[in-house]
Amino acid sequence: MTFIQVAVPVPLRQLFTYQHTRSLNSGVRVEVPFGPRTLVGVVVGTQDPADIDNIDKIKPLNRVIDNEPVIAPVLLKMAHWLWQYYHHAPGEVMHAMLPVPLRKGEAATPSAQRYLQLSDEGRQTDSDTLTRAPKQHACFMALKHGQLLAVEARKQYSPSAVKSLLQKALIEEVDQVPEFTPFGYLAQMQIGQTPVPDKEQAVAIAALNQQHNKFVISLLEGVTGSGKTEVYLQAIAPLLEAKQQVLILVPEIGLTPQTVARFEKRFSIPVGVLHSQLTDAARLLVWQRARAGELGIVIGTRSAIFTPFKHLGMIIVDEEHDESFKQQDGLRYHARDLAAMRAKEHRIPLLLGSATPALESLNNALTGRYTHLQLTRRAGGAQSTQQHLLDARDQPFHYGITEGLLTIMRQHVNAGNQVLVFVNRRGFAPAMLCHHCGETVMCKRCDKPYTVHKAQNRLQCHHCAGTRAMPRQCEACHSHELVTAGTGTEQVEQGLARLFPDAKQVRIDSDTVRGKDKLHNTLDAINRQEYQILVGTQILSKGHHFPHVTLVAVLDCDGALFSADFRAAEKLAQLVTQLAGRAGRASKPGEMWLQTHNPHHPLLQDLVNNGYSHFARHALLERKAAALPPFISQIIIRAEATDSALAFGFLQQCKTQLLMPIDNIEGPSVGGPFPCLMEKRQGRYRFMLVCNHAKRGPLHATLRRALPYMQALPEGAKVRWSVDIDPTDFS
Ligand SMILES: Nc1ncnc2c1ncn2[C@@H]1O[C@H](COP(=O)(O)OP(=O)(O)OP(=O)(O)O)[C@@H](O)[C@H]1O
Numbered sequence: 001m002t003f004i005q006v007a008v009p010v011p012l013r014q015l016f017t018y019q020h021t022r023s024l025n026s027g028v029r030v031e032v033p034f035g036p037r038t039l040v041g042v043v044v045g046t047q048d049p050a051d052i053d054n055i056d057k058i059k060p061l062n063r064v065i066d067n068e069p070v071i072a073p074v075l076l077k078m079a080h081w082l083w084q085y086y087h088h089a090p091g092e093v094m095h096a097m098l099p100v101p102l103r104k105g106e107a108a109t110p111s112a113q114r115y116l117q118l119s120d121e122g123r124q125t126d127s128d129t130l131t132r133a134p135k136q137h138a139c140f141m142a143l144k145h146g147q148l149l150a151v152e153a154r155k156q157y158s159p160s161a162v163k164s165l166l167q168k169a170l171i172e173e174v175d176q177v178p179e180f181t182p183f184g185y186l187a188q189m190q191i192g193q194t195p196v197p198d199k200e201q202a203v204a205i206a207a208l209n210q211q212h213n214k215f216v217i218s219l220l221e222g223v224t225g226s227g228k229t230e231v232y233l234q235a236i237a238p239l240l241e242a243k244q245q246v247l248i249l250v251p252e253i254g255l256t257p258q259t260v261a262r263f264e265k266r267f268s269i270p271v272g273v274l275h276s277q278l279t280d281a282a283r284l285l286v287w288q289r290a291r292a293g294e295l296g297i298v299i300g301t302r303s304a305i306f307t308p309f310k311h312l313g314m315i316i317v318d319e320e321h322d323e324s325f326k327q328q329d330g331l332r333y334h335a336r337d338l339a340a341m342r343a344k345e346h347r348i349p350l351l352l353g354s355a356t357p358a359l360e361s362l363n364n365a366l367t368g369r370y371t372h373l374q375l376t377r378r379a380g381g382a383q384s385t386q387q388h389l390l391d392a393r394d395q396p397f398h399y400g401i402t403e404g405l406l407t408i409m410r411q412h413v414n415a416g417n418q419v420l421v422f423v424n425r426r427g428f429a430p431a432m433l434c435h436h437c438g439e440t441v442m443c444k445r446c447d448k449p450y451t452v453h454k455a456q457n458r459l460q461c462h463h464c465a466g467t468r469a470m471p472r473q474c475e476a477c478h479s480h481e482l483v484t485a486g487t488g489t490e491q492v493e494q495g496l497a498r499l500f501p502d503a504k505q506v507r508i509d510s511d512t513v514r515g516k517d518k519l520h521n522t523l524d525a526i527n528r529q530e531y532q533i534l535v536g537t538q539i540l541s542k543g544h545h546f547p548h549v550t551l552v553a554v555l556d557c558d559g560a561l562f563s564a565d566f567r568a569a570e571k572l573a574q575l576v577t578q579l580a581g582r583a584g585r586a587s588k589p590g591e592m593w594l595q596t597h598n599p600h601h602p603l604l605q606d607l608v609n610n611g612y613s614h615f616a617r618h619a620l621l622e623r624k625a626a627a628l629p630p631f632i633s634q635i636i637i638r639a640e641a642t643d644s645a646l647a648f649g650f651l652q653q654c655k656t657q658l659l660m661p662i663d664n665i666e667g668p669s670v671g672g673p674f675p676c677l678m679e680k681r682q683g684r685y686r687f688m689l690v691c692n693h694a695k696r697g698p699l700h701a702t703l704r705r706a707l708p709y710m711q712a713l714p715e716g717a718k719v720r721w722s723v724d725i726d727p728t729d730f731s
């Protein structure tokens with residue numbers, strides 16, 4: 001009899017022991033009884049019978065699912081690190097690492113899948129016959145390049161488009177077991193036209209070429225449009241040729257088909273793509289193809305860091321400062337940190353790229369822990385964007401835009417160029433209030449004003465997504481005179497339509513671009529110059545290439561200057577710099593105007609006059625002086641409950657545990673319980689404890705000792721609480 005340790009997907013920070021007739025490899029999935037349920041767990045080791053109490057109570061496994069481990073030894077090490085470092089339940093960590101069908105116990109080896117392909121008739125048909133049905137046309141065109149998974153095609157192009165094409169007999173369905181050829185991509189790989197790298201790019205590429213099969217972390221700090229992507233492309237070419245695969249992580253909304261197309265075009269090989277909007281079947285297929293070594297390149301968002309590879313040669317994290325790399329619920333891991341951990345285990349290089357590096361990464365580069373590669377000039381002769389502040393005080397406003405800014409916009413539009421207007425809020429206006437008594441219409445569940453959405457004729461809470469009908473009168477004084485306050489994208493768009501009747505505009509925010517295709521099509525239309533004015537939120541700041549934009553106008557970011565979050569300045573500086581980077585990327589010079597009521601604010605002055613890299617180095621000095629991350633380690637314990645006293649009381653007891661002295665260890669400082677920046681959300685009151693320590697080790701040791709006591713607190717069952725290691729968000 002062997003005793004097997006299994007990570008079972010339950011929210012408990014421990015492993016469970018089962019008995020089996022023989023030993024099993026770690027990383028194999030097993031089906032186990034758990035109370036009244038049957039769950040799919042992962043074997044992580046065996047246990048010495050001498051260490052087991054109540055040995056006759058140990059239950060047998062129900063069933064062994066895999067012959068071969070689904071989680072390879074390197075990834076098991078990563079899992080181990082994850083549950084230790086993030087103090088998370090091992091079974092939940094394992095599940096997070098697996099594609100959904102495998103969590104449910106389905107076979108890990110490829111099984112028959114239904115594919116769509118062109119029929120004989122389809123192959124002889126001209127796609128022009130479909131131009132009046134755009135979705136059918138798009139699906140047909142995609143199938144011209146090869147088969148698609150049927151479920152994926154239905155999701156992407158709509159079930160009705162697929163149905164019509166089937167009815168027209170232009171396409172057909174086939175069932176096939178996919179076959180994978182390890183490094184099969186090499187047979188078709190052809191390196192396309194490659195620009196001659198400039199001096200700085202050449203230095204970076206040469207440095208990266210020296211790093212093969214070594215664990216080295218490099219920060220590629222390159223101003224916007226400096227050709228970072230070109231460096232990635234040239235750096236990975238020799239690896240692909242040497243049968244080494246490459247994983248590229250990109251931010252959540254930075255993963256556009258343009259990015260993927262650029263890699264496909266350069267190497268003429270299919271690229272595996274992983275993001276949250278894929279079907280489970282499609283994700284599993286990429287997982288299998290990468291694992292078999294069939295894919296040379298995988299590009300994906302945060303969780304792609306868990307993809308198995310046959311021979312991984314390099315990891316790249318593009319826009320490494322982006323907040324979407326940190327998961328903000330459940331297993332709150334940071335994909336950038338995990339990438340470092342993974343690169344170390346595989347003994348391969350990790351490349352972090354950004355125009356606006358996170359202060360953590362920059363500090364590691366400046367202190368020599370990372371190799372520091374810099375691109376200080378834009379590629380292909382483009383000039384850097386001139387940045388200016390526009391004093392908004394005492395200026396007349398039209399729909400949130402000052403007259404001064406309108407004049408500048410007019411010059412750019414009249415010159416036949418495109419203007420990008422950044423507004424930090426979607427919707428029509430961020431609040432509605434009574435003109436008579438001043439009462440604001442509030443979401444009672446969050447204690448925050450509702451955002452007015454005129455297009456839907458509703459109010460929407462951006463914190464809990466709750467909506468309500470537009471009120472007709474004030475709840476306090478019953479006056480019918482309700483007015484809106486502030487400006488959102490919807491209002492700016494409407495205003496600009498009046499102010500610029502001859503210029504075509506497009507709004508880009510999460511209300512107008514739902515789904516990847518919509519964003520892709522809009523971006524294409526922008527680059528075909530179908531629009532002159534682009535109005536949008538953060539989405540517009542992320543890595544897009546707009547060759548015709550010459551002016552970026554930022555309407556209002558003053559709020560961020562006075563935030564209680566110590567990272568607010570860094571986030572604002574990154575946003576502003578990335579926005580500026582959208583202008584003047586091609587032959588025409590670009591400028592950015594930032595409209596503000598605080599034109600003398602030191603942060604804005606520094607950014608505009610000296611740029612991000614100066615700001616960031618200065619901000620690091622400030623962080624050091626104030627003893628803030630990255631110079632100290634931080635952990636937050638959050639608790640929320642409908643009864644605020646419960647959440648507060650629970651954290652107070654946690655604090656007592658965290659302050660309990662441990663031998664030979666200097667304890668952390670524990671602040672709070674403080675209300676979170678969003679004090680109330682969805683009807684729950686929210687508090688946090690902030691634990692700081694100059695050193696990571698003692699901080700984690702303290703938490704490790706306190707956690708079992710915290711878990712045993714009876715109040716813990718009545719509140720929602722969580723542990724956040726290296727937090728990035730205090731909302
Ligand atoms: N050495 C080069 N010679 C000519 N053109 C180049 C060179 N390197 C890059 N480019 C071109 O310059 C433009 C910007 O390059 P790229 O997109 O690689 O920059 P980036 O630093 O990744 O941009 P961002 O971070 O702002 O998104 C692209 O059109 C690219 O093709």
Ligand SMILES: [Zn+2]
Pocket residue numbers: 443444445446447461462463464465466682
């Ligand atoms: Zn709400």
